[in-house]
Amino acid sequence: xxxxxKSISIDESEIKEDFIRSSGPGGQKVxxxxxxxxxxxxxxxxxxxxxxxxxxLIRLAxxxxxxxxxxxxxxxxFRTQDRNRQDARERLVALIRKAAVKxxxxxxxxxxxxxxxxxxxxxxxxxxIKRMRHVPSKNED
Numbered sequence: 001x002x003x004x005x006k007s008i009s010i011d012e013s014e015i016k017e018d019f020i021r022s023s024g025p026g027g028q029k030v031x032x033x034x035x036x037x038x039x040x041x042x043x044x045x046x047x048x049x050x051x052x053x054x055x056x057l058i059r060l061a062x063x064x065x066x067x068x069x070x071x072x073x074x075x076x077x078f079r080t081q082d083r084n085r086q087d088a089r090e091r092l093v094a095l096i097r098k099a100a101v102k103x104x105x106x107x108x109x110x111x112x113x114x115x116x117x118x119x120x121x122x123x124x125x126x127x128x129i130k131r132m133r134h135v136p137s138k139n140e141d
Contacts, residue, residue: 036076044069
């Protein structure tokens with residue numbers, strides 16, 4: 001079990017991990033050892049996620065989400081398979097935790113009278129500064 005928060009936990013059978021060859025540092029061993037991890041988690045079919053969290057997670061996943069509803073996380077930051085595996089799981093947990101937070105509803109506000117006055121005063125001041133920059137023509141007095 002992977003624990004997300006008090007109410008959400010994911011069964012490890014819902015996660016599929018493939019190990020692939022990683023580019024980057026590693027020397028002669030780089031072409032022999034599959035250290036990179038491609039983690040797949042199907043959001044659409046997961047029974048562990050509440051509906052509202054699932055919807056927010058689909059929006060947050062962006063281009064990591066496939067048409068089938070899988071979130072794909074590619075971890076190849078470290079040289080060892082175990083550390084990349086941990087990294088991929090940590091990133092998945094962080095994404096789900098972010099989706100589990102209910103967004104605060106926005107409350108519409110109006111600008112205050114004094115802020116409107118300050119804004120207009122600043123616009124007049126700027127206008128005056130720019131007007132003073134240009135060279136007066138012969139027709140102007």
